Amino acid sequence: MITLSYFPGCSLTSSSSFYDRSLRRVLAFYEVGLRELEDWSCCGAAAAPAMRQELSDVLNARNIAIAEKSGLHLLAPCSACYARTRASALKIAGDRSTRDMVNEALSPMSVKGSLEVRNIIETFLQYVGVEKIAASVAYGIGSMRVVPYYGCLLTRIMGAPSSDDVEDPSGMDVLLDALGAVVVPWQFKTECCGAGSTATDRDRTTRLSGRIMAMAKKAGANAVVTTCPLCQLNLDLTTHARGDLAGIPVLFLTEVFELALFGSTPDSKHHLISMADIEGSVEILGGDSA
């Protein structure tokens, strides 16, 4: 039994709150405790560093300071929160002028940058383990042909090394395989979905996300799996522009866990592209505690 500090981030408390609920259900099943960061604030995503680097570091330092007081490792499931928090922590630890700057700005809070930050894939691999995951599967999801979609910020983090291969990450592949899904090889694991440009330039997001969904279809997948709330939303939104790509739902990794562990997820109604076919194809495995 391990307890992690938990930074849900803005998306998981609003447009993707069902991801937060799904993640909590699955981690509770594996007895991974979550202690939500007390009074956490926004990481600033891409908006803060575009304005001023110091602003980005101070925003992240505030959350890091709160997390460091707990002495626990920090789980940040959103790719932007994960990348920004992790990069800032390394910078605060390694660069004295940044450390002094953020400590002065946030005083009386104090921050060292010693925090260990984990994404949800690392959390499953390191704190639960593939054997335990494979042994806990109660439902057959072998009819799921999934393409794992990692996006940009899980592996390409400015100023921080990646824990997975940057060109061909495999952490999520391993988890999906352990859960019993068929992992379909494809080339678009780390392509960009269009990120935060949905509000300002929707055509571009549609084009980039549409390419990814078209490739998923071409690869023969019947579901795309991701861990990033913004990627999930952008891919899910393609339903409004690309009728030709209908029928390939975009699931959060923790929702695939729910299908394999519990047979269903209570929050599937939040998907813009219906995952009813996928849910309907889940099979009860004989003998196990279903």
Next chain:
Amino acid sequence: MEIVPHRVIGYILSGEREKVLASTSPWKCLQCATCSLRCPNGIDVARVFETLRQISLASGFAAKNDVAHFDDLIIDSVQRHGRFAELETIMRYRLSKGQFMKDAAMGLDMLRKGRIGLSSHNIRGRKELGAIIRRMRGHRDR
């Protein structure tokens, strides 16, 4: 992109400051960092583009663009609430652009499926954090 990345780097090397800072290119970059990963000359292109945004804003050369405007509204939200209030920020953006009906069908579907955060949460430390953000936005000189 108005000026493609390798030409942006070329103009920087030849000192054509205004040309680079006034272009829309830094704002078209999505910061996916694929170019940084694959650059044969080891240039962190995404970092260069991010820095160009900062310098062009601070120097007043920045081309009028929607991305900087939207970023500004996001930071505004964080300054007031401590977090990014989705609906409020998008409504402010649409109002400022006079785009009252843009993407209405998409917005309705998102509302129906619970994919837009309706309420905004105020963190307890928002006053202290807001004061820090206000101060840091005040002097962008570098």
